[in-house]
Amino acid sequence: MIRRCDHLTKLYGDDKGWTLAAYDRMQAEVPGATAGQGYAAARKALAMAQPALVDEAKKGNIRGRGGAGFPMGVKWSFMKPHPTKPAYLVVNADEGEPGTHKDRTIMERNPHSVIEGCIIGCYGIGAHTAYIYVRDELHLSKARLNLAIDEARAKGYLGKTPFGKDYPIDVHVHTGAGAYICGEETSLLNSLEGKRGEPRLKPPFPAQFGAFGCPTTVNNLETIAIVPTMILMGGEAFSKQSALHHLNDGGCRLFGINGHVNTPGIHELAVGVTLRELIYDIGGGVLGGKNLLAVIPGGSSTPILRPEELVNAPDEKAPLHAWHGKSVIDVPLGVDTMRGCGTMLGTCCATVLAEGTDPVMAMQNLMHFYHHESCGQCTPCREGSAWLDRVVEKILDGKASMAELDELHGIANNIMGNTICAFGEGTAMPALALLRKFRKEFEAYVRGDKKRADAKLTVD
Amino acid sequence: MPFSLTADRERELETTLLRYPTKMAACIAALHLCQDQQGWVDDEAMLYVANRLDLPPAHVKGVVTFYTLFNQKPVGKHQVWVCRTLPCALRGSESILKRCEERLGIHAGETSADGMVTLRTAECLASCGTAPMMQVDKDYFENLSIEKVDEILDRLRKS
Numbered sequence: 174m175i176r177r178c179d180h181l182t183k184l185y186g187d188d189k190g191w192t193l194a195a196y197d198r199m200q201a202e203v204p205g206a207t208a209g210q211g212y213a214a215a216r217k218a219l220a221m222a223q224p225a226l227v228d229e230a231k232k233g234n235i236r237g238r239g240g241a242g243f244p245m246g247v248k249w250s251f252m253k254p255h256p257t258k259p260a261y262l263v264v265n266a267d268e269g270e271p272g273t274h275k276d277r278t279i280m281e282r283n284p285h286s287v288i289e290g291c292i293i294g295c296y297g298i299g300a301h302t303a304y305i306y307v308r309d310e311l312h313l314s315k316a317r318l319n320l321a322i323d324e325a326r327a328k329g330y331l332g333k334t335p336f337g338k339d340y341p342i343d344v345h346v347h348t349g350a351g352a353y354i355c356g357e358e359t360s361l362l363n364s365l366e367g368k369r370g371e372p373r374l375k376p377p378f379p380a381q382f383g384a385f386g387c388p389t390t391v392n393n394l395e396t397i398a399i400v401p402t403m404i405l406m407g408g409e410a411f412s413k414q415s416a417l418h419h420l421n422d423g424g425c426r427l428f429g430i431n432g433h434v435n436t437p438g439i440h441e442l443a444v445g446v447t448l449r450e451l452i453y454d455i456g457g458g459v460l461g462g463k464n465l466l467a468v469i470p471g472g473s474s475t476p477i478l479r480p481e482e483l484v485n486a487p488d489e490k491a492p493l494h495a496w497h498g499k500s501v502i503d504v505p506l507g508v509d510t511m512r513g514c515g516t517m518l519g520t521c522c523a524t525v526l527a528e529g530t531d532p533v534m535a536m537q538n539l540m541h542f543y544h545h546e547s548c549g550q551c552t553p554c555r556e557g558s559a560w561l562d563r564v565v566e567k568i569l570d571g572k573a574s575m576a577e578l579d580e581l582h583g584i585a586n587n588i589m590g591n592t593i594c595a596f597g598e599g600t601a602m603p604a605l606a607l608l609r610k611f612r613k614e615f616e617a618y619v620r621g622d623k624k625r626a627d628a629k630l631t632v633d
Numbered sequence: 634m635p636f637s638l639t640a641d642r643e644r645e646l647e648t649t650l651l652r653y654p655t656k657m658a659a660c661i662a663a664l665h666l667c668q669d670q671q672g673w674v675d676d677e678a679m680l681y682v683a684n685r686l687d688l689p690p691a692h693v694k695g696v697v698t699f700y701t702l703f704n705q706k707p708v709g710k711h712q713v714w715v716c717r718t719l720p721c722a723l724r725g726s727e728s729i730l731k732r733c734e735e736r737l738g739i740h741a742g743e744t745s746a747d748g749m750v751t752l753r754t755a756e757c758l759a760s761c762g763t764a765p766m767m768q769v770d771k772d773y774f775e776n777l778s779i780e781k782v783d784e785i786l787d788r789l790r791k792s
Contacts, residue, residue: 271718271757304652309665309702310714310758312771345652350661350700353756367660368692369699385654431761432723438762473719473757522761524720538719542756548699630722 174416174505175450176443178425180402181395184283191317193324196285203405212285212330214401218293219338226297232408234415234423235400238275239265239356239393240472240519241595242508244421245400246408248390251380252298258387262294262303263365263379266394267349267356269308270472271542272524275427276394278439280307280314283398284321290397291344292335293404298390303344305394306361309351318346353546357594358391360548371550372594395427416445417507420492428506429522430456433463433530433632439522448478448502452525460632464528467610468502470511471519473539474599476606477526478502478516486513516606531628532611533618536604537565538630543600554597557588561604568618569625578619581608636677642666646685656686660696664703673704709744709751711789713737714768717754720761729765730754732782749790 183199184190197211210216218226231246252260264287268276279287291303307315322344325331333341347365349355355364359373362384383389403411403424412423422444428451431437435457442455448468452459459465467479482501486493493513496504501514511518526535544562549555561584567573585601585608592598608615617623638646649662663686667678674697683690697703715730730741733752737745744751760766763775767782774785 268759269757272720272761273757274759274761274763277759308759310755310768313773347652347658348662348665350665351702352700364661365658366655367657367686367688367696369695371699385658429762431720431764437764469719524723524761526723530723535719535722538717538722542718545756630719630727631725632723 174443174445174447175454176414176416176425176445178414178441178443180425180441181279181283181286181398181427182439182441185278187282190282191284191321193285193321193328196283200401200405211328212289212292212325212336212401214404215289215292215330216336218404219296219336219340223296223299226293229404229408230297230400232412233403234408234412234418234421235396235403236422236508237393238395238399238426238520240270240474240517242422242518245392245396248380248392249294249297251378252300252388252390253380254299255388259302260298260300260388261384261390262291262298262300263358263362263384263389263391264291264294264303264305264394264397265356265358265361265391266305266307266311266314267353267361268311268394269353269356270474270520271539272431272469273429273472273520273522274431275429275439275520275522277311277314278427279395279398280311281317284314284317285325286398286401287318287394288321288325288331288344290400292330292342293400294390294392294397295342296340300390301341301343303342304347304365304384305344306347306349306355306365308349308355315346315348322346352548353542354548354594354596357596360594361391362389369548371548372596374593399424399426414443415507416443416505417510420507420509422507422509426521428455429520430525431522432469432525433460433527434458434525435460444507445505447505448523449500451506451523452502456525459525459527461527463632465502466526466528466530467532468526469524469603470506470516471521471523473524473542474603475511475517475519476515476602477610478514479610482514482610484514517602527632529632530630532607532614533565533569534628534630536607536611537562537569539603539607540565540600543596547596547600551592551597553588553591554600557584557597558600560584561600568615569628571618571621571624573619575616575619578615634677636667636671636675636681638666638681639670642670657688657692660686660688660693661700664693664697668703673707709748711750711770711792712768713750713752713786713789714755714758715741715752716756716758716760716764716766716768718757720757721764721766724764726765728779729767729777729782732779733767733786736783736786750786
């Protein structure tokens with residue numbers, strides 16, 4: 174079911190949407206907000222008791238937008254005051270998952286929602302400092318965030334007594350230097366501390382031992398940016414926008430569509446839209462009127478889906494029973510529903526492959542990516558990603574044997590579960606899904622029925 | 634010759650240091666300032682950062698070698714990054730890269746003979762909805778066509 178929302182994207186069409194004046198005008202239109210006051214949601218949140226704010230956040234059912242889908246309110250509730258150490262809020266804007274292009278739009282076109290979200294988040298978790306970790310390549314995003322911070326500071330929204338409350342809050346932008354792995358939360362914390370961005374072993378979890386050894390909450394940028402909206406609407410009303418409210422998957426989020434569709438882009442929709450709606454209604458259908466070959470639902474680490482796959486949930490108590498026998502692309506996109514379909518919701522930005530696209534080349538492209546971006550700390554991932562890359566390359570060149578094709582499964586399975594962070598699974602899961610779902614196409618190369626020169630990724 | 638930051642960059646580093654509880658946290662920012670000043674990060678610059686932030690030189694070297702964006706050798710005046718990852722590849726990034734290589738007379742990873750442009754491929758730059766794309770210095774160029782690439786490169790060579 175498509176239900177358009179317009180909270181974050183309302184300012185996207187406005188040339189000056191990134192200014193405080195535009196943000197204030199937008200908020201004044203929200204019922205319940207007092208016009209002309211500015212940062213209405215932060216005012217409301219800071220007037221609440223801290224536990225009440227965390228409860229409200231839990232009611233909002235915001236599932237983490239970075240890919241794992243962990244409930245934001247629950248994460249906030251893990252933060253316990255430490256007798257000597259300060260707490261930190263760290264916002265993850267190291268957007269780099271192939272197929273994901275949502276956070277950049279918020280930073281460039283609606284940065285004040287991020288800053289206001291940081292104020293509320295800091296108060297909710299008991300922190301006085303927030304760091305927004307932005308990847309270095311996003312120069313416009315950094316500039317817009319810094320301008321927004323300056324504006325908020327000048328108004329006194331950030332500083333010693335925001336909105337007259339004796340609760341100092343400050344927000345800083347921190348820059349990375351080009352490493353996909355720094356999107357992983359503990360790696361991001363190491364990078365924030367000025368170290369190599371290598372993931373840490375968990376436990377201890379960031380809520381106990383995070384940035385600079387202090388209690389820390391790491392939230393995705395979109396998660397933080399939607400918090401002001403959730404506060405203004407009220408947690409429950411916000412959550413009920415979603416068709417999957419009953420699965421604790423609430424509200425609205427930014428859905429992206431890219432690859433072989435007529436109108437790629439970012440759209441803010443209530444949770445509950447299906448992939449078919451995203452591709453054919455929002456995305457304007459597959460390029461050149463072609464059939465759909467497959468779709469990657471939410472960033473390259475989420476296993477690929479084919480439209481021929483059917484939901485198998487004959488048990489009446491199964492969460493997906495309502496869609497039993499239907500195509501997986503007709504299931505509403507939610508954290509738990511996609512898990513039931515054998516994939517992940519990820520970042521909610523779908524990459525579409527039209528009929529005629531070569532899945533083996535797609536695999537080679539992705540394995541090259543993971544090979545390049547593996548941080549090298551764990552042997553199974555460092556060696557495994559390189560090995561996958563080399564064997565797929567060999568298959569494309571027609572030099573691989575059937576035994577080598579079979580070996581790919583073993584390599585991928587030996588990465589899974591044997592690494593410090595989830596990057597290993599992020600490499601192995603899409604590799605295994607492609608191998609399983611496109612076995613014939615891989616075999617065609619091994620048999621010599623297909624040549625690299627005839628294969629392509631583009632649609633004519 | 635020992636490296637040192639210019640006065641205004643040094644001031645910027647001072648302000649950056651105020652944001653963090655440790656000096657080490659400013660390591661990446663300091664290295665960016667060095668690279669901004671001379672185009673790449675050499676051993677002298679690393680030593681400067683190590684001394685300035687009270688870090689072992691090996692730590693700074695470890696950071697430099699970890700992150701893709703730190704140039705460990707001299708590069709051209711302008712940096713061109715063509716995204717090659719799947720969403721861009723589906724929309725024709727291969728032909729964009731090929732065009733850049735032809736026009737500049739170099740392969741990805743090389744610098745043009747006049748020292749003006751270094752061409753490289755990039756992994757996903759978060760612009761999948763406006764693919765294919767490339768980054769030139771600090772600017773994004775999206776929804777590229779061959780004509781647009783020609784225009785961008787022509788402008789770059791004149792600058």
